[in-house]
Amino acid sequence: MGKGKKKKKGAVHKVLVQPNQDEQRRDSTSTIEDDGAVAVEVHSAAGSSKGGLAGGGKGGGGKKVKAQRLKEESSSQAAGDADDSKVQRKETRQEKKERKRREHEKYKKQAVELIRAVNMTDDEQREKMKDMPRQFTHGWDPNRPWNRLRYYMRHPNFRAFIATYIAVCNFLIYAEDPIAHSQAEAEIPLIGSAISLIITDYPDDHAGLWAFKFFFAILWIVIGMYIGRQWIHHRLLYGHFKLEMFRGDKGTWFVMFFSVIIFCGIGANIFNVIINAWDPAFKVYETSPGLSMTNEDFMKVASSGTWMGDYLTAYMVIDMMLQDNHYLFWAQSIRRAYRGNARVIIFWTVSLALCTTVISVIATDAIEWDRLSSRVPFDPSTSELARAWLASVITLFDLMIVMQDWEFPAFHTNQDINLPGLFTYEIRFDFLKRWIAFLEVHVTGKWFNYGIISIVMMLDMNMLKNQVLYKPEDFAQYVSPSGKIYSVQNQTEIELWKEEKIVFRWEDRMGGRGDIATTSRYVGHSNFVLASSILPAAFGLIAIFYLVKKENPDAADLLRRDQEEAARREAAEALELAHKTSPADEVLDIENVENSDDN
Numbered sequence: 001m002g003k004g005k006k007k008k009k010g011a012v013h014k015v016l017v018q019p020n021q022d023e024q025r026r027d028s029t030s031t032i033e034d035d036g037a038v039a040v041e042v043h044s045a046a047g048s049s050k051g052g053l054a055g056g057g058k059g060g061g062g063k064k065v066k067a068q069r070l071k072e073e074s075s076s077q078a079a080g081d082a083d084d085s086k087v088q089r090k091e092t093r094q095e096k097k098e099r100k101r102r103e104h105e106k107y108k109k110q111a112v113e114l115i116r117a118v119n120m121t122d123d124e125q126r127e128k129m130k131d132m133p134r135q136f137t138h139g140w141d142p143n144r145p146w147n148r149l150r151y152y153m154r155h156p157n158f159r160a161f162i163a164t165y166i167a168v169c170n171f172l173i174y175a176e177d178p179i180a181h182s183q184a185e186a187e188i189p190l191i192g193s194a195i196s197l198i199i200t201d202y203p204d205d206h207a208g209l210w211a212f213k214f215f216f217a218i219l220w221i222v223i224g225m226y227i228g229r230q231w232i233h234h235r236l237l238y239g240h241f242k243l244e245m246f247r248g249d250k251g252t253w254f255v256m257f258f259s260v261i262i263f264c265g266i267g268a269n270i271f272n273v274i275i276n277a278w279d280p281a282f283k284v285y286e287t288s289p290g291l292s293m294t295n296e297d298f299m300k301v302a303s304s305g306t307w308m309g310d311y312l313t314a315y316m317v318i319d320m321m322l323q324d325n326h327y328l329f330w331a332q333s334i335r336r337a338y339r340g341n342a343r344v345i346i347f348w349t350v351s352l353a354l355c356t357t358v359i360s361v362i363a364t365d366a367i368e369w370d371r372l373s374s375r376v377p378f379d380p381s382t383s384e385l386a387r388a389w390l391a392s393v394i395t396l397f398d399l400m401i402v403m404q405d406w407e408f409p410a411f412h413t414n415q416d417i418n419l420p421g422l423f424t425y426e427i428r429f430d431f432l433k434r435w436i437a438f439l440e441v442h443v444t445g446k447w448f449n450y451g452i453i454s455i456v457m458m459l460d461m462n463m464l465k466n467q468v469l470y471k472p473e474d475f476a477q478y479v480s481p482s483g484k485i486y487s488v489q490n491q492t493e494i495e496l497w498k499e500e501k502i503v504f505r506w507e508d509r510m511g512g513r514g515d516i517a518t519t520s521r522y523v524g525h526s527n528f529v530l531a532s533s534i535l536p537a538a539f540g541l542i543a544i545f546y547l548v549k550k551e552n553p554d555a556a557d558l559l560r561r562d563q564e565e566a567a568r569r570e571a572a573e574a575l576e577l578a579h580k581t582s583p584a585d586e587v588l589d590i591e592n593v594e595n596s597d598d599n
Helices: 050-054 058-119 123-131 145-153 156-176 191-198 207-240 252-278 280-285 295-323 332-338 341-364 369-373 384-403 445-468 491-500 527-551 555-581 584-588 590-598
Strands: 012-017 038-043 185-187 290-294 426-429 441-444 477-479 484-487 516-521
Touching (some): 156 295, 191 207, 191 252, 207 280, 252 445, 290 295, 295 341, 384 445, 441 445
Antiparallel strands (some): 012 038, 426 441
16 A cells, blocks of 8 residues: 555455454455455445555556456356256256156055055955055054954944934934823933023022022032033043043033033032021922923924934034045045035035924924824834833944044044034134133034034933833823823823822823823833843943043054154145046056056
């Protein structure tokens, strides 16, 4: 730099710096001719002389030329890098296309091998099944009879049959149940008392007692919810028994629902003791297991609710199977056509049409079973033993629906499977959580489904109890010498029957006085014979408890299942991609592949 020139503070000039050189050692006058040097702009605190930057001297001119040359080289290098990046992107797309082609060939071959194994035409194919991944064969192992039984028990065809057949059985038992013609008040132990405490039998002429009963009911609801959530769900079912189906908040509302019913039933009896001690005149306000409706009306409500529950359960079972990818080769074309908006449209259209029709038929008695059964050439009437066995089989089928679930007993939530008629896999209401942490509604798809079937199961078990313990005199009914059951319809006589505990007899009424005859029969089987009808339901209860204990996963098993689920989902997506990129016959036609292998 020229001497004697004043330095301009804050001037900007170019210097060459090594890429990894420390910034504190930068020198504004240094020129480094290394290939890795780059040109950068820095603000010098001292500046540089005008002559040095203006090109008056040899050194200044050399620096300017060198900076210009490096700028041109930097521009050419940037253009070359851009060309290289284009080539790199093009190579990446080619590699991606080639990878997809290899995946298609891989899963196409694997699909053929799986079909060969599932068809099991010879022992060699059964041996191949043993080496298949568990997520494809769904646990099939020809050397283990239990796995073979589980494979067929959880097969989609058998699951669909059980779920739909229950609705038919419920129609039949409703038509044959003589209690459905009884005009006596309907009673359900414990549940009726809970309903009486929470909803019905409030005193209209005593405001203090009305307020006491209301807050007393709220107290027992809160107690039932707290004990059900904190003690039964958190501490007992998951904390002590380590049941994976109750992990976290899964099943909390299910447990709290039944806990509230039980504790409100207990609270109803305590309420009766308190009001009797308060004033004996309050005895007329006691809670009772009665439902304030006749058995005929209750059976219409129960049968409508049961049928809707059976329908929703059957639809949800089929809906989940069509959305899921277990048993990969079941209903493939239907699965591809069903997914998407069509699934939601079909659900709401079919549900509204069927539910409206069925409930209208049940409520209006448009179809009378007694009149239809009189036209058949044989006697379709059933005895109390046959009805008890039918109710027990229905209860067994309810339990089988739960046991047949592919995620039983852990009930893992698959986020790829949405609820019927919705585009979400769960129901969540947490807008009250900001004020009360306890008030958060979170129901997964599995528990939404099996919460419904549990309520239906409760009604079916009540039906089983009624059939096993059925006595005509308990429902204002009597029996003819041929065994046909008659039901008294006169409400005045029924009130007298209830108050004075009278018994209606055939000899006194002879089917007259407006009494109606049912198609059902009463034989008078012994209690021991009737108790035998409990065997199917008892077998189902024992089986479900055994399977929960046997199949409940431990920590290692949970990790393995998560890995298998990820592998199964990846394989299903790749198989679906194979379908999209190639005709279905090319993927699934075994004979063509075998012939090509032979050639």
